[in-house]
Amino acid sequence: MAVEVGVDVEVLKCEIRKTYAAVSQEPETDFIFPTGRAWAEDLNYPEELARVPDAAVESFAGVANPWEHGRLSPGECVLDLGCGAGTDSLVAAVMVGPEGRVTGIDMTPEMLAKARAAAEEMGARNVEFVEGEAERLPFADESFDVVVSNGVIDLIPDKEAVFAELSRVLRPGGRMQIADVTIQNPVSEEGRRNIDLWTG
Numbered sequence: 001m002a003v004e005v006g007v008d009v010e011v012l013k014c015e016i017r018k019t020y021a022a023v024s025q026e027p028e029t030d031f032i033f034p035t036g037r038a039w040a041e042d043l044n045y046p047e048e049l050a051r052v053p054d055a056a057v058e059s060f061a062g063v064a065n066p067w068e069h070g071r072l073s074p075g076e077c078v079l080d081l082g083c084g085a086g087t088d089s090l091v092a093a094v095m096v097g098p099e100g101r102v103t104g105i106d107m108t109p110e111m112l113a114k115a116r117a118a119a120e121e122m123g124a125r126n127v128e129f130v131e132g133e134a135e136r137l138p139f140a141d142e143s144f145d146v147v148v149s150n151g152v153i154d155l156i157p158d159k160e161a162v163f164a165e166l167s168r169v170l171r172p173g174g175r176m177q178i179a180d181v182t183i184q185n186p187v188s189e190e191g192r193r194n195i196d197l198w199t200g
C-alpha cells in the first residue's frame with residue numbers, strides 16, 4: 001500500500017523487521033541508535049530493571065523512559081506496544097505483581113523469542129508475548145488499564161490507526177505512558193522517501 005508519507009508500508013515493515021531482528025540477534029553491534037542495559041540505566045530506568053535478565057535488556061532499543069510518567073499499581077492490566085525483547089514488559093510485570101497481567105505485542109518474531117526466553121528465565125508468569133501489528137491489535141475492546149510504549153509509534157506511518165486501536169483496547173479512564181520521537185518541523189518530501197530515516 002503506498003501512502004502519502006512517501007514509502008511503501010509493506011516494504012517499510014520488512015526493513016523494520018530486518019533492523020530489529022539484527023538488534024535481537026547481534027546485540028553487541030554498534031547501531032545508529034543506542035541499545036542495551038547501559039542505555040536504559042542512562043535513562044534512569046526504575047529499580048525493577050535490575051530484575052530483568054540480560055537476554056531482554058541487551059536488546060533494549062527504547063528512545064526514552066516511559067516510567068517518568070509514573071509507576072504501575074499492583075493488579076493492573078498492561079499492554080506494551082512494540083515490546084521488542086521485552087524490557088518494559090518485564091519491568092511492568094514486576095510492578096503489577098502476580099495479580100496483574102502484562103501483554104507485549106511486536107511484529108518481529110526474533111524479538112518476541114528473546115522476550116519469551118527472558119520471561120522464562122525470570123520466572124514471570126503474569127506476562128505473555130503476542131505477534132501482531134499495532135495498527136490491528138488482536139485484543140478485545142477495553143482489555144487494558146495502561147498502555148506502555150517505547151520507540152515504536154515513530155516507526156509507523158499510520159499513527160491515526162494506532163491511536164484508534166489504543167483508544168479501543170483501553171478501558172475508560174485508562175492511560176498511556178509513551179516514550180517516542182517527535183518532530184518540531186515538517187519533514188521534507190525527500191526525507192519522507194528515505195526508508196533509513198523511518199527504520200532508525
Ligand SMILES: C[S@@+](CC[C@H](N)C(=O)[O-])C[C@H]1O[C@@H](n2cnc3c(N)ncnc32)[C@H](O)[C@@H]1O
Pocket residue numbers: 016017020059060061062063081082083084085086087088105106107108111132133134135149150151152155156
Ligand atoms: C525501537 S524498537 C523498541 C523496542 C522496545 N519497545 C524497547 O524499548 O526495547 C521498535 C520495535 O517496534 C516494533 N514495531 C515496529 N512497527 C511495528 C508495528 N507496526 N506493529 C508492531 N510492532 C512494531 C519493532 O519490531 C521493534 O521491535
